[in-house]
């Protein structure tokens with residue numbers, strides 16, 4: 056399998072590009088995800104010509120309450136426009152990437168909760184996004200973006216990686232050669248994954264594919280892509296997963312002997328109660344599909360949304 060192109064804050068790969076000429080190497084990104092992801096490292100501050108080391112910069116609120124990025128000790132040194140221009144320039148090179156991993160608290164790269172200061176140096180009591188990543192996220196709202204620190208949380212980690220793999224699949228199967236048929240086939244495979252993340256989203260996407268909402272094909276594909284990536288951003292939980300597992304059981308029950316069916320129900324219930332992890336019922340379902348076959352369920356992205364080697368469904 057070809058590795059998935061992913062943009063990443065350069066310092067997370069161990070490059071000494073930070074203001075103190077240090078790095079913030081992420082072992083998880085470097086040692087684990089690199090088996091699946093092909094990284095495109097970007098340091099916007101170095102990209103606009105700032106040196107390493109360099110005086111630190113921060114977000115401040117100007118007189119019009121606009122956010123500016125300035126040097127902490129010299130507010131006349133303002134790199135806001137340069138960082139925005141650099142983001143616009145980079146967007147052309149990010150067409151292929153299926154995700155972006157950033158670092159928290161950076162006035163350039165932080166995707167949320169970056170502290171904003173008053174011009175007198177006091178905290179402004181608000182936070183915002185880093186100026187560079189804000190431009191990227193506004194222009195590419197469908198792109199999965201996550202902070203490296205949040206990838207330590209198993210739910211957020213699985214959610215981000217699910218979105219990355221789904222996004223790449225959508226690009227490969229639909230965007231590369233758009234057609235209504237390709238979209239219908241894609242949606243058919245993603246029904247249960249979408250349902251696990253949001254039942255309302257599942258209904259909405261189903262209606263969009265069935266009725267096209269009077270949209271031309273290009274517009275339909277873009278609308279579906281945005282909706283899909285928004286829906287997948289919602290966290291699935293034990294209740295929504297159990298609901299999907301019972302739906303899948305409904306397709307298999309004709310083939311299963313009563314004891315096998317009961318065994319699957321028991322494992323789904325153990326999962327719902329937090330006794331076993333999600334991988335337990337999923338493994339059993341995959342086993343029954345291999346044994347009895349079920350074309351429709353076998354092709355569901357829900358059963359294998361990301362490589363099993365990543366162990367992303369092994370948390371309670």
Ligand code: SF4
Pocket residue numbers: 064065066067072073074097098099100101158161163164
């Ligand atoms: S600008 Fe971004 S990539 Fe560069 S050092 Fe700061 S956080 Fe890392």
